[in-house]
Amino acid sequence: NYFAGIDVGSTAIKVAVVDAEGLLVGVHVTPSGSLFHKNSLEALNTLLAKVGLQREDVRYLIATGYGRKLFKEADDSISEITANAIGAFETGKAFGGVRTIINIGGQDSKAIQIDNSGNVVNFAMNDKCAAGTGRFLDVAARNLELDLEDLGDCHFQATTAPLTINSTCTVFAESEIIGLLAKGHGKAEIIAGIHYSIAQRTVRLAKRVGIEDRVYFDGGPALNKGLVAAIQDELGRELVIPEHPQTTTAFGAAMLARSEYLEERSAGQD
């Protein structure tokens, strides 16, 4: 008996499968593209093939994320806030438990406070403004002619303090980045400045929900070690970074699929 969660995001589709004990069997991440439904199905099948499972081994499947309604094969769907909270709560146990979750997605950012049992106490979300989301990193990488994956390493090559990026708006920041390059500033100092700009915005969002230890950071941008360092610096605390930061929400959906299935079955046996 296996259980799957699929997180149909605006930028990437993330899939996670857990076994009957709730142990993670595997994860898979692929770009969303424009064909959400087709790509979601492919992502699921790719993961199943990777871990040697058949579609019928998956007893229950829960979809979450921006495009969750488009994935009709799911047995149920759930908001990404709840799925993220469950995933972070379960993953956080190995780190001594987490109470605050910061998630930066491709086109949004969220802060969630959970209690000691993993229930959502409070949350705040920005999905209206590209600043403070993964999109700002995409735009910056393009302007700096760097690969997204290299931003983290580049951050640590800065030989002076991070530059201050004055524009809070991603559009205006683009012009500012181009201006800084034209003035001869280094890419490393610029990208460090951008990481701090996103970090400040992220910490403001987290403060709105209240910051309790420990603070878990997930979403694709959590793979960027420069951004992690900047957020830790602005926050004045260590962050818990999971092994698979992109798939916490999908993992949470899979864990919920498992518990919903077990509950239904035990209810059926009553």
Next chain:
Amino acid sequence: NYFAGIDVGSTAIKVAVVDAEGLLVGVHVTPSGSLFHKNSLEALNTLLAKVGLQREDVRYLIATGYGRKLFKEADDSISEITANAIGAFETGKAFGGVRTIINIGGQDSKAIQIDNSGNVVNFAMNDKCAAGTGRFLDVAARNLELDLEDLGDCHFQATTAPLTINSTCTVFAESEIIGLLAKGHGKAEIIAGIHYSIAQRTVRLAKRVGIEDRVYFDGGPALNKGLVAAIQDELGRELVIPEHPQTTTAFGAAMLARSEYLEERSAGQD
């Protein structure tokens, strides 16, 4: 005796010259580029040559706008709110007087309420977010592969209702525009939708200061007749569009240069 105003904006430098009676002698508009000071000086000299004046014919020169501090040659400098109010008040007389000013600049937007004597009663400004500014039009024109000057005509070629642009953020709207094009929607319907999106934001800004008749609309985007139509529609009123919408603020600075000069001279004669 002549008087000049120079509006050193983020996108364009605007110059206006008036004579001793306060009549407009000429205007000139040129891109700001990166060398604000040099380009400002050139813009002034170009206009003087165009109207057949020497630098010494200009008795008093007032700088305004974003980069006004960079133009050291000015005798004085003034905020763009005040200069815009003076320019619109003076220009508006020919239209029976104006009380509300909407200005959309290259990187900002403003709403100003003035009283019957031209004094600023109230104003609101957005210079933090590219949405609702001329920058959104630049970005849209680029995505639609249209010239900025053609957006207005294109607007009126729409054969269906304007499309709704759901993203308030310029960055997210870019993806939305590309998505709409990919789905086969026409450029005209898309650009009309963008004009309405900017219009809604502009009217919200104007409502914050209070809308009194008549409403004057200036700044480069006021040259775009599609945007003018959309704002009129959202506002439910006619707009007063000056002959030279880009140079109202420079004209206001020139008018102030004239009155400051005349005051100083009459004070000197006391």
